[in-house]
Amino acid sequence: MGTLKKPGHIAIYLHCLFNGGIERVILNLTRNFVARGVKVDLVINFPGNLFLWDFPPSVRIINLEAEKILTRVPKLVRYLRQEQPTALMSANHFANEVALLSKHFAGLPTRVVVSEHTHLSQEVGNSSPLTFKHWSPLTARLFYPWADGIVAVSQGVGEDVAAITGLAAERIQVINNPIExxxxxxxxxxxxxxxxxxxxxxxxxxxxxxxxxxxxxxxxxxxxxxxxxxxxxxxxxxxxxxxxxxxxxxxxxxxxxxxxxxxxxxxxxxxxxxxxxxxxxxxxxxxxxxxxxxxxxxxxxxxxxxxxxxxxxxxxxxxxxxxxxxxxxxxxxxxxxxxxxxxxxxxxxxxxxxFNLEGTAQKYLDILGLTECGFRSAVPVK
Known part of the structure; x- marks a missing residue:
């Protein structure tokens, strides 16, 4: 396994920790990043089921204490300004939108990569118009163009994101979920x-x-x-x-x-x-x-x-x-x-x-702007 010549600092932002597949993906990626010498912060609005997951001891767990929706952006902005990670990766709604808004208000060059783990159109079709989830296509269309990188976990999800946001397919990179x-x-x-x-x-x-x-x-x-x-x-x-x-x-x-x-x-x-x-x-x-x-x-x-x-x-x-x-x-x-x-x-x-973890983790590091030779220039995806 290669190591980064210049240590990187990645923040991974999640709504909270449940008992699902996204958490397992993040756990596997985090372990690989740490093994490569990357500093990782796991930033969460509130812990949820944190006790169920064994993250490496070197991973800092940052609890924003932001159960109320309106507190999330200002608290994530404060974290970004204090810690200034090289890159911020978020997963799913509405963590992706919060991450993008927070970079905007923080006024920092932090590279933000959003990852979509579900077929959004199907999820919205099965949700009530009274829930926030029902409005996620609109928020994705508004904010995903701000992302430095967009990851979809399958070709179908990538096509769905492109259709919802109106973004070119080339803006969206498909990266398989890793299997350890x-x-x-x-x-x-x-x-x-x-x-x-x-x-x-x-x-x-x-x-x-x-x-x-x-x-x-x-x-x-x-x-x-x-x-x-x-x-x-x-x-x-x-x-x-x-x-x-x-x-x-x-x-x-x-x-x-x-x-x-x-x-x-x-x-x-x-x-x-x-x-x-x-x-x-x-x-x-x-x-x-x-x-x-x-x-x-x-x-x-x-x-x-x-x-x-x-x-x-x-x-x-x-x-x-x-x-x-x-x-x-x-x-x-x-x-x-x-x-x-x-x-x-x-x-x-x-x-x-x-679907091996090593290859998947490298693809994430690439889109996050880090490589085995150090930092990649934080140029937005065209």
Whole structure:
């Protein structure tokens, strides 16, 4: 691994820390940056679930104490003026807009790179007009042109950002979410104390993600009910979120209490993935779901909705997993049954190699204006 001849200072700005894929991407990138000799500040409005994530000890956690929306820009401006990082990277709404506004008011040459991790048009289409999220295309159109760099985590997300903002496609760089394959495989081998994985005659179907509307876990639970009509199996969903009560009610309504488990967020989901018979992504929309790459790395067979926009790209059009229509419970159940019958599509190691952390981290350092030879000139993307 190369090291920077001139140490850089990167600030990574997030709304807060949840229990999702963005956090895992940021964690992996941060570890790589630190290993290269880069100084990293993790700047957050408030901690959220900070205790769930093991960032390197050298990473400074800057809590802006900015739970109120109107306090975020002035507090981030104050941080930028005091610390003057070489570059600031933000992720998703409305952290991206706050980062761009803060650079504007700070009056500093700090290079600001915004990263889009979701298919914004789909997210807005599924949100209420009464929420801030519904207005994110307008704010993106207004503020993204100010960015020194724009990252999209999939080709589909990049095309969506270009369509929403009116920016040329060349302004948007697609950088895959990294897959730390060696670490994933190592953690997949760690002991797992759960009785369901001691009964190989009963296959375990696994879903992982925040318990939110986007992930459409009701579709997975309903599909599992159809699977149960054909053969015995169990379903486990890892994650936490606002939909828990609704999902628990649906499980009781379908009489599946003994065969569906939702243990919440776990520190090592890879031990569960590695021992599951099939991994299912039931989302209504995604950017580039990290969990699909992790399941591929572990060799766990995959069934995924063909939602916009990441699964099709990650699974190479269905070559490395079953793709089914969004919201089609019957198709999802049939896809699961197909895998349970032994019809699997393992990923080619050469395909996985393109998602390696080292290469991904270097692309981020390049767009942030840092290279192994020192700083790159902070020239805005044309």
């Amino acid at each position: 394959i060696d670490e994933i495989i190592h953690k997949g081998k760690e002991p797992l104390d759960h009785p369901w994985f001691n009964s190989p005659e009963l296959p375990v179907i696994l879903g992982v993600g925040r318990l939110e509307k986007q992930k459409n876990f009701p579709n997975l639970i309903n599909a599992f009910a159809k699977v149960r009509q054909v053969r015995s199996a169990r379903l486990m969903i890892l994650g936490e979120g606002s939909e828990r009560e609704r999902l628990e009610y649906l499980i009781r309504e379908l009489g599946l209490e003994n065969d569906v488990a939702m243990p919440g967020f776990v520190r090592n989901p890879f031990a569960y993935m590695a021992r599951s018979t099939v991994f299912v992504l039931s989302s209504s929309w995604e950017g580039r779901p990290v969990v699909l790459g992790e399941a591929m790395a572990l060799g766990t067979p995959i069934v995924s909705t063909n939602c916009k926009s990441g699964p099709y790209e990650l699974l190479d059009g269905g070559k490395y997993g079953e793709l089914v229509p969004v919201g089609d419970t019957e198709a999802l159940a049939q896809g699961i049954l197909k895998v349970l019958s032994g019809q699997t599509k393992p990923a080619d190691p050469a395909w996985l190699a393109q």
